Amino acid sequence: MRLTDDIALVGGGPIFGFGLTVGTDAHCYLVDGGDALALIDCGMGSDESMELLVQAVTSAGCDPSRIGTLLLTHYHADHAAGARRYRDRFGARVCAAAEAAPAIESADHDRTSFAAARALGVFGADAAYPACPVDQPLHPGDVLQVGRLSIRYLPTPGHCAGHAAYLIEGGERTYLCSGDALFAGGKIYLQATVDCDLQASLDSLRALADVEFDALLPGHGPIALTGGRLHLDAALAAIRGLSVPGSLA
Numbered sequence: 066m067r068l069t070d071d072i073a074l075v076g077g078g079p080i081f082g083f084g085l086t087v088g089t090d091a092h093c094y095l096v097d098g099g100d101a102l103a104l105i106d107c108g109m110g111s112d113e114s115m116e117l118l119v120q121a122v123t124s125a126g127c128d129p130s131r132i133g134t135l136l137l138t139h140y141h142a143d144h145a146a147g148a149r150r151y152r153d154r155f156g157a158r159v160c161a162a163a164e165a166a167p168a169i170e171s172a173d174h175d176r177t178s179f180a181a182a183r184a185l186g187v188f189g190a191d192a193a194y195p196a197c198p199v200d201q202p203l204h205p206g207d208v209l210q211v212g213r214l215s216i217r218y219l220p221t222p223g224h225c226a227g228h229a230a231y232l233i234e235g236g237e238r239t240y241l242c243s244g245d246a247l248f249a250g251g252k253i254y255l256q257a258t259v260d261c262d263l264q265a266s267l268d269s270l271r272a273l274a275d276v277e278f279d280a281l282l283p284g285h286g287p288i289a290l291t292g293g294r295l296h297l298d299a300a301l302a303a304i305r306g307l308s309v310p311g312s313l314a
């Protein structure tokens with residue numbers, strides 16, 4: 066689903082997304098830099114999910130075999146469990162925050178809360194989260210070039226450790242791909258998981274205060290193609306009032 070000349074939404078299951086793919090898949094965004102493509106988050110990577118995502122990339126007018134980069138916002142399975150399969154299929158270079166890389170590379174199912182979520186039946190019995198090499202661990206200040214677009218890594222821990230947001234510049238507008246750090250309505254996402262940290266989450270939002278952007282592309286729920294910054298401002302207003310922004314669930 067084309068959102069703009071720069072971005073297409075190509076994945077997201079019916080449970081937390083728009084039903085482009087299956088199950089619990091988070092939103093997956095295709096960054097179309099013209100002569101280069103990147104994917105931001107990839108969902109669970111089941112056979113059906115991959116085929117639907119590939120179809121969505123094709124429908125957006127792009128050749129899936131040209132997806133050269135896979136950027137992960139964080140290591141939760143609904144965003145990242147399929148990383149290994151996309152890396153194997155497309156030879157995509159996998160990028161994630163340096164703090165998140167060890168858990169992804171070792172398939173640490175406790176650290177990523179995959180084991181806990183699977184025990185609850187969140188993902189279904191056939192869900193898998195294989196270990197995946199992280200080809201490029203990201204550090205503050207890192208900027209990746211994807212054709213005419215640049216993607217800046219913004220550390221945003223809190224929802225979990227090693228969470229990354231990405232600022233996409235150089236296109237028809239500026240985009241903040243916020244993962245599970247910020248949602249429409251200024252919401253955050255607090256969970257009873259091993260590494261969810263409220264204060265870190267609030268600090269991450271404060272650190273975004275100086276970042277200007279037009280579109281908010283979160284990991285779940287509504288997307289704002291204009292006025293994206295208003296959603297961040299709503300969260301910051303709550304924090305300034307010594308309140309905690311509402312949580313997605």
Ligand SMILES: [Zn+2]
Nearest residue numbers: 139141224245
């Ligand atoms: Zn998450």
